[in-house]
Amino acid sequence: MKVPVKIRVNGMLRESEVEPRLLLVQFLREVCGLTGTHVGCETGVCGACTVLVDGDAVKSCTMLAVQADGSEVTTVEGLSRNGKLHPVQEGFWECHGLQCGYCTPGMIMTTVQLLERNASPSREEIRHALYGNLCRCTGYSHIVDAVEHAAQKGRT
Amino acid sequence: MTVTEENAPKVKASHGYIGRAIKRVEDPRLIKGIATYVDDLKIPGVLHAEFVRSPHANAKIKSIMTDGAKKLPGVVGIFTGADLNDNVGTIPCASPIPGGKSPDHTVLAGARVYFVGHPVAVVLAETRTIARDALDLVDVDYEPMAAVMDPEKALEKDSSLTHPELGTNVAFTWSLPAGDVDAAFREADKVLKLRTVQPRVTPMAIEPRGCVALWHAGESSITLWTSTQIPHLVRTLLPGLIRIPENKLRVVAPEVGGGFGSKLNLYPEEVVVSHLAMRLDRPVKWIEGRRENAAATIHGRDQIAESEIAIQNDGTVLAIRSKIIADVGSYCQLLTPAIPTLTGLMLCGCYKLRAVRADVTGVHTNKMSTDAYRGAGRPEATYMIERIMDLVASELGLDPVQVRLKNMPQSTEFPFNTATGLMYDSGNYQAALAKAQDLAEWPKLLQERDTARKAGRLFGIGLSTYVEICALGPSKTMAAGGWEWGCVRIEISGKVTVITGATPHGQGQETSFAQIAADWLGVPIEDIVVFRGDTAMAHFGRDTYGSRATALGGTAIVMSIEKIIEKAKTLAAALLKSTREEIEFKDGKFFVKGEVQNALGWGQLASEAYIAKNLPPGLEPGLEASSFFEPSNCTFPFGTHIVAVEVDRDTGQVNILKYVAVDDCGKQVNPLLVEGQVQGGITQSLGTALMERTVYDENGQLLTGEFMDYAIPRAPDIPEYILGSTETPSPSNPLGVKGVGEAGTIGATPAIANAVVDALGIRHLDLPFTPERVWRAIQEKGGGS
Numbered sequence: 001m002k003v004p005v006k007i008r009v010n011g012m013l014r015e016s017e018v019e020p021r022l023l024l025v026q027f028l029r030e031v032c033g034l035t036g037t038h039v040g041c042e043t044g045v046c047g048a049c050t051v052l053v054d055g056d057a058v059k060s061c062t063m064l065a066v067q068a069d070g071s072e073v074t075t076v077e078g079l080s081r082n083g084k085l086h087p088v089q090e091g092f093w094e095c096h097g098l099q100c101g102y103c104t105p106g107m108i109m110t111t112v113q114l115l116e117r118n119a120s121p122s123r124e125e126i127r128h129a130l131y132g133n134l135c136r137c138t139g140y141s142h143i144v145d146a147v148e149h150a151a152q153k154g155r156t
Numbered sequence: 157m158t159v160t161e162e163n164a165p166k167v168k169a170s171h172g173y174i175g176r177a178i179k180r181v182e183d184p185r186l187i188k189g190i191a192t193y194v195d196d197l198k199i200p201g202v203l204h205a206e207f208v209r210s211p212h213a214n215a216k217i218k219s220i221m222t223d224g225a226k227k228l229p230g231v232v233g234i235f236t237g238a239d240l241n242d243n244v245g246t247i248p249c250a251s252p253i254p255g256g257k258s259p260d261h262t263v264l265a266g267a268r269v270y271f272v273g274h275p276v277a278v279v280l281a282e283t284r285t286i287a288r289d290a291l292d293l294v295d296v297d298y299e300p301m302a303a304v305m306d307p308e309k310a311l312e313k314d315s316s317l318t319h320p321e322l323g324t325n326v327a328f329t330w331s332l333p334a335g336d337v338d339a340a341f342r343e344a345d346k347v348l349k350l351r352t353v354q355p356r357v358t359p360m361a362i363e364p365r366g367c368v369a370l371w372h373a374g375e376s377s378i379t380l381w382t383s384t385q386i387p388h389l390v391r392t393l394l395p396g397l398i399r400i401p402e403n404k405l406r407v408v409a410p411e412v413g414g415g416f417g418s419k420l421n422l423y424p425e426e427v428v429v430s431h432l433a434m435r436l437d438r439p440v441k442w443i444e445g446r447r448e449n450a451a452a453t454i455h456g457r458d459q460i461a462e463s464e465i466a467i468q469n470d471g472t473v474l475a476i477r478s479k480i481i482a483d484v485g486s487y488c489q490l491l492t493p494a495i496p497t498l499t500g501l502m503l504c505g506c507y508k509l510r511a512v513r514a515d516v517t518g519v520h521t522n523k524m525s526t527d528a529y530r531g532a533g534r535p536e537a538t539y540m541i542e543r544i545m546d547l548v549a550s551e552l553g554l555d556p557v558q559v560r561l562k563n564m565p566q567s568t569e570f571p572f573n574t575a576t577g578l579m580y581d582s583g584n585y586q587a588a589l590a591k592a593q594d595l596a597e598w599p600k601l602l603q604e605r606d607t608a609r610k611a612g613r614l615f616g617i618g619l620s621t622y623v624e625i626c627a628l629g630p631s632k633t634m635a636a637g638g639w640e641w642g643c644v645r646i647e648i649s650g651k652v653t654v655i656t657g658a659t660p661h662g663q664g665q666e667t668s669f670a671q672i673a674a675d676w677l678g679v680p681i682e683d684i685v686v687f688r689g690d691t692a693m694a695h696f697g698r699d700t701y702g703s704r705a706t707a708l709g710g711t712a713i714v715m716s717i718e719k720i721i722e723k724a725k726t727l728a729a730a731l732l733k734s735t736r737e738e739i740e741f742k743d744g745k746f747f748v749k750g751e752v753q754n755a756l757g758w759g760q761l762a763s764e765a766y767i768a769k770n771l772p773p774g775l776e777p778g779l780e781a782s783s784f785f786e787p788s789n790c791t792f793p794f795g796t797h798i799v800a801v802e803v804d805r806d807t808g809q810v811n812i813l814k815y816v817a818v819d820d821c822g823k824q825v826n827p828l829l830v831e832g833q834v835q836g837g838i839t840q841s842l843g844t845a846l847m848e849r850t851v852y853d854e855n856g857q858l859l860t861g862e863f864m865d866y867a868i869p870r871a872p873d874i875p876e877y878i879l880g881s882t883e884t885p886s887p888s889n890p891l892g893v894k895g896v897g898e899a900g901t902i903g904a905t906p907a908i909a910n911a912v913v914d915a916l917g918i919r920h921l922d923l924p925f926t927p928e929r930v931w932r933a934i935q936e937k938g939g940g941s
Binding site for chain 2: 019021029033034035036037038039040041042043045046048075076077079080085089092093094096098099100101102103104105108123124126127128130131133134135136137138139140141142143144
């Protein structure tokens with residue numbers, strides 16, 4: 001049995017009939033073809049699949065597509081506007097906040113939420129905010145630099 | 157041509173890209189979410205593979221019933237070992253030890269399973285969801301048996317056997333007698349003993365493995381996209397296993413989401429997926445789940461060593477005798493035996509030991525195989541020797557810094573020959589140590605410790621002065637060759653295409669190689685594109701592992717550019733109506749000496765080279781060259797890490813108060829990337845030191861099968877690192893680079909261990925320093941509050 005859903009993804013309305021068990025991340029990757037959102041653990045620990053659902057950072061492997069029915073979802077593909085990078089994307093680029101890049105979309109989306117809630121986080125607050133996003137490459141130091149850079153950019 | 161110190165070209169730093177902290181050219185696609193990892197490939201008609209895996213560590217397979225699963229709509233086929241194993245070859249080990257005993261590593265289990273996660277059957281279905289549903293309907297009847305779990309007990313006479321047909325659990329033995337060990341022990345004032353246990357850890361790249369195979373029936377050829385560090389080695393190894401000629405296989409490592417050694421292997425899934433794509437004439441895709449990654453992708457470390465150390469009362473360390481037991485798990489994978497043997501070779505650390513004896517025993521147990529995990533044998537050696545240095549200091553009542561200085565070679569003694577037969581290329585160990593002490597504000601730090609201790613706090617300082625080995629070569633010492641290949645093409649427009657046989661997967665060589673090429677050619681970096689990871693484009697390669705890519709791959713690019721410059725000079729001479737000897741090359745321009753106003757640039761020369769109307773007699777069209785760089789020696793990066801910790805007496809929690817690292821990786825091409833590698837390396841090691849351990853229970857059940865049970869460091873766990881560097885160029889390549897991919901991982905664990913042991917005021921404690929383990933150590937010493 002399939003269930004109809006309407007989800008606005010990066011500003012575009014996506015209507016589809018989905019299996020009730022389809023995860024939001026599968027909906028984004030397989031139905032919408034937006035493969036920037038990655039799957040790293042399927043248990044909600046690693047955070048690679050983080051997207052914004054109605055403005056809240058959500059691990060999209062722990063949410064069903066049907067639960068997102070009627071919601072607005074923003075993925076990493078939806079951040080840059082008119083070819084201009086989002087300040088958070090710029091920060092990650094400027095500060096070498098990524099290596100293999102696999103955790104990066106989730107890191108970026110979590111950071112977007114953080115800076116919307118706290119425009120001037122301390123390094124400690126940044127580290128705390130990124131607690132739910134695992135990175136095995138960078139050691140997080142450059143990621144914290146990247147978030148600081150983005151925060152500064154966002155304020156100016 | 158082999159580049160030697162004498163004929164090495166000097167850096168033509170016309171734009172000065174080398175040495176600059178340039179942001180990465182590969183980042184835009186990654187930060188926009190438009191990069192293509194294996195799981196992102198969209199291939200029409202693809203079938204999805206899922207593997208039925210053993211829930212038992214050691215069991216006989218009595219029967220496999222697939223009827224129920226086959227009836228599930230959307231299931232296309234189910235294959236067991238009986239269906240597959242005779243049609244494909246077995247998984248290779250490229251570094252076998254003579255006399256070693258290992259069973260044939262069939263791609264699917266035969267009559268028995270040997271570890272939890274062992275692939276037993278494969279399901280192919282139209283969607284991944286259906287394939288997963290079908291897994292539950294495959295009914296395997298197992299007869300479980302006692303598992304062999306403890307590598308020391310596995311060596312006892314009455315132990316049950318991992319592989320009964322071998323008659324032993326010993327996979328291999330290897331001995332390194334280097335120097336007169338017995339004489340050193342006779343001359344010793346004292347002999348110390350130390351048992352070190354380095355636990356098994358799980359690499360946990362955030363992107364699990366995965367692969368897609370596409371069979372091109374018309375050409376009888378196959379393309380395999382796989383999340384691997386070694387597409388070229390896969391292309392060398394896989395054709396024989398799936399019975400096609402090598403030139404009918406193209407291997408592509410697209411965007412790869414981290415490796416750390418765990419993707420430095422040929423795995424059964426790659427063979428099965430390739431074979432089935434051919435057999436069914438359908439594309440086949442497999443994406444590893446996290447639980448599979450934890451259970452059936454290689455693990456690292458897992459060594460127990462009993463060491464004896466011959467010392468003199470002045471702190472001189474004469475010799476070490478170590479018996480090392482390496483738990484290799486159920487099979488020897490690609491480099492499994494090479495890991496503990498490298499530990500033996502690196503046991504001298506950065507010290508002038510007179511003699512070393514290492515006796516390594518590889519032991520089969522009912523676990524996943526161990527193999528190269530970031531550092532691959534060197535972290536193990538460094539942990540041993542650096543713990544030993546602190547032990548020597550504490551036994552003799554000496555300063556750990558002074559003990560180290562006493563045993564280090566001076567910078568004038570390089571190249572330095574170790575007791576174990578290695579030739580350390582260049583070094584100034586004292587300078588790195590001094591710089592680290594400066595950054596750590598050493599006298600103040602010692603004072604802080606005194607003050608803290610007077611107040612009853614558990615405050616400790618630890619250091620490690622490490623040396624490691626990178627850019628492994630020459631080829632005669634390596635199973636698959638130690639060279640690297642590169643190709644440079646000046647396109648007809650003057651743009652530059654660089655193709656490397658190295659396969660960076662996050663390290664950033666698309667940027668650093670562009671920096672090297674831009675400087676050597678004298679062109680803007682924007683004119684350069686670097687390709688990697690596709691055997692159809694990079695015709696040769698030995699890929700990326702052992703921190704080899706820049707030292708070896710970078711040099712192959714430099715050699716190719718030198719060839720192109722030579723050819724371009726001949727062409728320029730003809731066009732400028734001069735002689736070759738009169739032509740100078742500077743800042744990307746070719747000109748007759750003194751006539752720089754009439755210079756020709758790369759664009760003009762390339763256009764002439766390809767249009768080929770005005771070529772001098774005998775000069776071939778085109779402006780392209782490729783090169784193999786064969787190194788004459790490895791490189792030996794080094795450094796000093798200093799850590800201050802405070803242990804919470806009530807909880808056993810270790811808090812890192814200060815972390816200083818000074819690393820010398822030779823010439824730095826891009827300091828930003830170097831910093832990133834060091835920070836990432838230290839962090840992985842911090843995980844090994846404080847929280848990570850792969851745990852199987854006594855029945856062989858994997859208790860750390862996913863991120864909910866296996867802790868890796870998170871952002872709040874990491875202190876603000878204080879980093880510094882020294883630059884001692886390597887004489888082994890014209891760039892003077894050494895390698896930095898693993899340095900942080902090698903230097904960090906022993907420094908943290910020494911700090912924790914110092915804080916607790918005990919003789920020794922093994923990894924990982926979890927609160928419970930540390931708390932118990934405090935209680936044992938009677939130091940609880």
